[in-house]
Amino acid sequence: MNFSQRTRGIVRAIAVAMALALPVVMTISAADARVGGGSGSGSRGSRTFSAPPSTSTAPGTVAPMNRTFSQPGSPNMGAPAATSGGLFGRGxxxxxxxxxxxxxxxxxxxxxxxxxxxxxxxxxxxxxxxxxxxxxxxxxxxxxxxxxxxxxxxxxxxxxxxGPTTGPGGPQPNYRSGFGFGLGSSNAPVEIAPADYEAFERLLGEIQTAWSNEDIAKLHTLATPEMVSYFSKDLEQNKARNDVNKVSNVKLLQGDLAEAWREGESEYATVAMRFSLVDKTLERTTGRLVAGSEQPVEVTEVWTFVRQRGGNWELSAIQQTN
Structure with a gap:
């Protein structure tokens, strides 16, 4: 009799633990479904394995790269951090x-x-x-x-x-002001101008839209081949699970330039961004909600952009904040 009561107690405790763990698992799955897979992906040139400086938008630490084509110990890896300044707010x-x-x-x-x-x-x-x-x-x-x-x-x-007012709630909080400057390994300054800030915000929205539409061709025009390879792999995994991730209503709330620098003909800018979005994962065949909700959530990530001198900015890395 005592043994049966003890057994029932253990089973009850396991059931409670599983009930508590299930929402956490669902939350992790929802986070992993969005652009970048919820992990550090991509390359930051010679600074791939160096943590970006903290900013007011992302004052904590930044998670290291989990997926990257770069190799530790390559020439110029771990170069000193660049001088940084404010992007949409003070750095x-x-x-x-x-x-x-x-x-x-x-x-x-x-x-x-x-x-x-x-x-x-x-x-x-x-x-x-x-x-x-x-x-x-x-x-x-x-x-x-x-x-x-x-x-x-x-x-x-x-x-x-x-900017233009969107939605019934009026203007969204916005702290965008100022210029950011960085010095690269070639000691040549990189000026981040208002047009660059607008490009970063535009890329944030267009990449999320192309991801939701599973438009690989469009992603090729917005991100580096390395990042597109990760996006393609993640989308294939969603298809294998019979899922589709839909992201909408992306709004940039705050951002800071962490660092900007030049390597040869390539110019880099690493930006901390806090934005809101509606993130849902649906069953592909039925449209049934699998994870996420219609309510917007806030996300803070660190995105790195790269361009050839005189060219257009492309996404080259996404890192999560701790």
């Missing part, structure tokens, strides 16, 4: 306008030292006076350049942030 590395001013003050101080004085040294001699004048001149120049940059920045940013 998380803290190197923006104030960082540029600080660099200007530092450079002025060093010039003062070269002319015989210390950092902001006194007026002890002719060299100190010349050093002080140079410092003041450089500081004024840096401030004027910064103010000019800020004025140029304000005009397109205001227009870019006021």
């Amino acid at each position: 998380g590395t803290g190197r923006g306008l104030l960082g540029g001013l600080a660099a200007g003050f530092l450079g002025a101080g060093l010039l003062g030292m070269l002319f015989g004085g210390g950092m902001f040294s006194g007026l002890g001699g002719l060299s100190s006076i010349l050093g002080l004048l140079l410092q003041i001149g450089l500081i004024v120049l840096v401030v004027r350049l910064a103010m000019s940059w800020w004025q140029r920045r304000g005009t397109p940013a205001a227009a870019y942030a006021s």
Whole structure:
């Protein structure tokens, strides 16, 4: 009798555990169904195995690549991280306008030292006076350049942030403003302009749409061959399960440029993006809902784009945030 009660207790505990685990399994399946398979896929050039800098959009860590054609230990792998700035909002590395001013003050101080004085040294001699004048001149120049940059920045940013209103809820939250700059392994600057920001947002929506339509030909125009190979494999797995993943109502909520750099003729930009979407997995033959819902969910991912100099941006990697 005692044995039977103990057995029933164990069976009941297992049943409760399975009941609790089932929604988790369904959630994981739904996440794995969307673009990128819910895992790190693709390549980031020489930085494939280096974590992108954190940003205000993705302040945590970024998951490593689970699927990539790149090989560890290849030449230039693990190169130093690029200088980063804000894309649609302020970047998380803290190197923006104030960082540029600080660099200007530092450079002025060093010039003062070269002319015989210390950092902001006194007026002890002719060299100190010349050093002080140079410092003041450089500081004024840096401030004027910064103010000019800020004025140029304000005009397109205001227009870019006021997009068309969609849906009954009015305008979506949007924190897009500013420019981002990066230095690549060739030490040549990469400027990320408002047109590039618009391209990233457009690619986010068009890739999700092409994925939902299982349009491989369209994906070839939006992503690198490596990423298209992963998309094709994931879509084939969906077909084998008699499933189809449908993504709709994709809206970018916030984004930051993590880093931008150049490698030869290729230019890279890694962007953290928080967006909402309706993500559903349906049974292919009946249309029955298998996972997901009609309610929008929010997702934060890190996408890397690449282009040949003068060409169009293409998606080259997707990484999940922790």
